[in-house]
Amino acid sequence: MLKLSDNPAARWPIGRPLQDDLGNWWVVRVKPRAEKVRAWQLAEKGIGYYLPMFTKRTLRRDNHKTRKSVLCLFPGYISINNYPQVKDPILRTGKIIRVISVFDQEKFVRELENIRRALDQARELELHPQLAVGERVVIADGPMQGVEGVIEDIKNPEKIFLNVEMFNRAVAITIKADLLMPVHGFSLPAKAGQDKHRNAGLAI
Structure with a gap:
């Protein structure tokens, strides 16, 4: 297992x-557990990428101390830039399973940006199969303002899911219910200092 300091940067160029x-x-799509090696190789070749990672804390049974592990949020996948221009050095490594085209670039970047902001702000993350139904909400205030997600269970409205279709996965984050509101009732403030009370119309 890598030391925390030996992990590659999540984004290159940093x-x-x-x-x-x-x-x-x-x-x-890379071979299992080859994501970090691939990221190091991409950085060495000056190839841009994004590999979202998170820190998982587990309690060791032998000494009851907390162990930290840096894990890939989407195992087996890494997002890269300009594949047609850099495919030869990438394919020569032999660790590539397949390359997937991203047709809706704006949606993909928006989903990745939601994940990046969630990783920066959320204390706990969970990985789930991609969700297709549920109330769509937006975080109306705070550092993650504007990030959209889906409520899976109305009994637990403080947990929302951020879908990433390209990876067939969703990331669950926990956030206070009073910071959420339906997407159709939300718009970003035009100017700083405007009224920030946006609780009207909450459906949760």
Whole structure:
């Protein structure tokens, strides 16, 4: 298992906005547990990518200490930039299962950006099969304002799911119910300082 400091950067080039590569995203399916090795190789070759990761904390049975592990949020997948221009060095490694075209680039980048913001802000994440039904809501305030998700269970409205269709997965995050409202009733404020009380119309 890698040390925390030995893990690759989630985004390469580091700090480059995902939106800056709109129109040039591809998804690569790699062999199991080869995501991090692939990310290091991509960075060495100067190839842009995004590999969302999260820290999982588990209690060791032998000494009851907490162990931290950095895991890939979407095992077996890595998003890369400009595949047609860099396919030769990528394919030569022999660890590629297949390459997937991203037809709706704007939607894909929007979903990745939601995941990135969730990873930056959420304390707990869970991976689930992709969801197809449920009340669609938006986070109306706070650091994740504007991120959209789906409520799976009305009995647990504080858990919302962020779908990523390309990976057939959804990420669950927990957020206060009073920060959520239906998508159709929300619009971003035009100016700072406007009334921030947006609780009217909550359906949860």
